[in-house]
Amino acid sequence: MQHYFIDKALKNNQEFELTSDIAHHFIAVLRSKEDSKFEIVDENHHLFIAKVIDSENKIAKVIEEKDKNVELPADVTIICGLPKKEKAELIVQKSTELGVSRIIFTPTDWAIAKWDKKANKKISRFKKIAHSAAEQSHRNKIPEVEYISSIKELDNYEFDHKLIAYEESAKQGEKSDLMKTLDNTHAGESIAMLFGPEGGISPKEIEQLKTMGYTTCGLGPRILRTETAPFYFLSVVSANMELKSLN
Incomplete structure (x- = not known):
């Protein structure tokens, strides 16, 4: 699953606009369609699963927050x-x-x-x-x-x-x-x-x-x-x- 970062806070069920870089890579390059899922980390370092709901307007929706942290303990x-x-x-x-x-x-x-x-x-x-x-x-x-x-x-x-x-x-x-x-x-x-x-x-x-x-x-x-x-x-x-x- 593709993994991205975004400079804004997210929460469950929130709709948000993809950045131009994410939209270009996930939609234009990878040709992802509606309902295609990806991982996204918000400005608070929280990991979410989101899906594309409107590829033309580059809109996605958070569908799940993941309790996963891969950072070193120190x-x-x-x-x-x-x-x-x-x-x-x-x-x-x-x-x-x-x-x-x-x-x-x-x-x-x-x-x-x-x-x-x-x-x-x-x-x-x-x-x-x-x-x-x-x-x-x-x-x-x-x-x-x-x-x-x-x-x-x-x-x-x-x-x-x-x-x-x-x-x-x-x-x-x-x-x-x-x-x-x-x-x-x-x-x-x-x-x-x-x-x-x-x-x-x-x-x-x-x-x-x-x-x-x-x-x-x-x-x-x-x-x-x-x-x-x-x-x-x-x-x-x-x-x-x-x-x-x-x-």
């Missing part, structure tokens, strides 16, 4: 140094599928990529990618995608748990800090992890982040690419907080 933010080429798009798409709540991109000392005046345009495109990926993965929420001009601005964010994926920690055999943090992370809390770009994170930045309460940790014995590390982290969060609870 609010997870990934903070990424600027990666090269199309890697940022991949990070946004796959992290959305894996349940991330917020993605923050920021310049770092050793980053090769420079966004400068292109940042706003890139973030606008990334938000569309996140929207599409959230629909594809049937999320209840679309992740926020943001750009900050320096690591210093992270001090304006509040997280319950703050981590840095640090290559040197992995090289030194550190294996437990990530799992210790996740074991102490409870549903409803927030956790953030920062990932360096291809050039890594400078010692100066590590010290700066530590003053903000961030802790370095390894991500296992292998060295991961800048676009792979966030997926590893999100998968571990899911396994630790979702799959364990199924046992």
